[in-house]
Amino acid sequence: MITVGLYHFLVVSALLFSFGLYAVMTRRNAIGVLLGVELILNSANLNFVAFARYGIFSMDGQLFALFVIILAAAEAAIALAIVLNIFNNFRSINVDEADSLRY
């Protein structure tokens, strides 16, 4: 059996990134778009940690992954607040219908 190396993790990360991109492009529901964004952020995180293990940067990758997790938490809170506000104004969170700043 082949030993697990950097390429394995990079392939998993690339697959996750493509899934997230597909979700962002095809979902109509704003929460679905957010799920895709979370997938993309996680794939970037996996790359950071994999390069921290197999590259020449010993711990910096893990620190960057930590900061990405912090930013993702803040992003989720703000995005949920905006989505709730859109729902209160438009009675729907379809991203195609929410096309004006004032209702």
Next chain:
Amino acid sequence: MESFVFYIFALMTITGGWIVIYSRNLIYSAFSLLITFVGLAGLYGLLMADFIAATQILIYAGAVLILLLFGIMLTARKTSIEITQSNLPRLPGAIISSLIFLLLMVVIFSEPNWNSATNPGVRETVPMIGKLLMTKYLIPFELASILLLAALIGSVFIARREES
């Protein structure tokens, strides 16, 4: 043994991601995102990043996913029971994302010596992370705390109902 564990966690991650984009029910998507997060935490543990794995479980699976579930529940229309949704035409998105996946594959496998600089890995990650957060990454650390405070206040302010 290591490769066996890797394939289990990678299968969890990719299956969860596939259900996220395949399911029409958003509740199923959110719960399969939980499977993805747990699989990713296992992969981080395999990469000797135990602190990141614990943080992944705590923050992503514990906080972000609950927030997303609250969002799904609060924005469900009262008239329709199902929280399904209609998607945009899938074919262009599928074509573009598979092209980008192929491009990433080409880039990954055309670089032969990425694997050459293998370091043994830091055994004790938590003391190292603590020291780095207090020395080299002090300013980003403080900025992150200010950002979290601003996000807290901002999201409460945005999401409150107008009293009129």
